[in-house]
Amino acid sequence: MTVITKKDEKIAATAAALGENFSPDEFVEKFKELHPKDWEKIERNFRKHERDTKPGKSHPMPEPVQYIKNALNVWAGKRK
Template sequence: MAVITKKDEKIESVVCELGEGYSIDDFVNKFQELYPKDWSKVEREYAKHERKTKPGKAHPMPEPVQYLKNALNVWQKKKK
């Protein structure tokens, strides 16, 4: 199950709001502003992974900010 539903559409709307020349931090902040429920869901999912993972082990989900960075990178590659 996807952490963020309609992720591509939401990323595109954030990028359109920002316009040209935005930074990754600008993107993350605008995403948090426009989609606070989705942001909290990402944080909850990450915390759930952290709780379930045994000490000394890693889990596949990146930290929430990195998750959004990765999602933006994937979206940008699709758009080229």
């Protein structure tokens, strides 16, 4: 299941808005600014996973900030 649609395009647009040298944390903040509805969707999806997971078990979705950082890393890896 895809949490956000057109993820690569949105990651690319966010990176382009920041220019060349930016930190992962700056990227997360810019993503929130440019794509607030997608950010809400990521948070909502994470909370749903948290609710649906039995106590003592883990679920596969990382925390929202880490989710976006991972998406950035995957996107950057595809560009090489």
